[in-house]
Amino acid sequence: MLKRSVLALTLASSLLPGISHAQEAGAQSPASELVVELNALQPTANGCRFTFMVTNHLKAELASVGFELVLFNKAGMVSRMTVVDFKDLPQSKTKVRQFDFTGVDCADLGRVLINDATECKGDGLEVGSCIRSLNAQTRTDVAFGT
Structure with a gap:
């Protein structure tokens, strides 16, 4: 009887990591x-053009979203x-948006701060x-974030 108990415990403990891993993998959902x-960032005749890529991974479609930038x-x-x-x-959709800022020199930009959602x-x-x-990222040499 003792051998059976030891065998059962050994078998159960060898399966637990697999069960735990499967539960963790199943519990993960998209962020x-x-x-x-x-x-x-592209220089223009009058300033600087900012190109943003925005992807909505929220659990809802956004009717409108805006940010205050510094x-x-x-x-x-x-x-x-x-x-x-x-x-x-729209939910799970990526869009590209461009904004032209007159009087802004792209080469002199050091940082872009997302101050708040307006x-x-x-x-x-x-x-x-x-x-x-918000998950702010950049592909430029300019620091970007909150």
């Missing part, structure tokens, strides 16, 4: 986040505060969902 990527020069001084409107963002509307979304769920 509930709003990814905003500063994809490119632009800093390379010396760390605030050069501009502005609001950008990304409009509607707009975040969608069914079932709590106030502040967009800023709390």
Whole structure:
């Protein structure tokens, strides 16, 4: 009887890591986040064009979303505060948005700060969902984030 108990315990303990791993894998779900990527900065005749890639991984379609941006020069001084409107963002969809900022020198940008969400509307979304769920990324040499 003792041998059976030891055998049963040995067998059970060898299966537990597999069961635990399977439960963890099954419990994982896609991240509930709003990814905003500063994809490119391009000089224009009058300033700088910002290209953003935005992907809505929230659990709701966004009827409208906007952010207040603060632009800093390379010396760390605030050069501009502005609001950008990304409009509607369907769930699980990626969109590209471009904004032209006159009087902004792309080469002198040191940092772009997302100060706050000015707009975040969608069914079932709590106030502040967009800023709390924000995942800011950049493909440029300019620091970008909250």
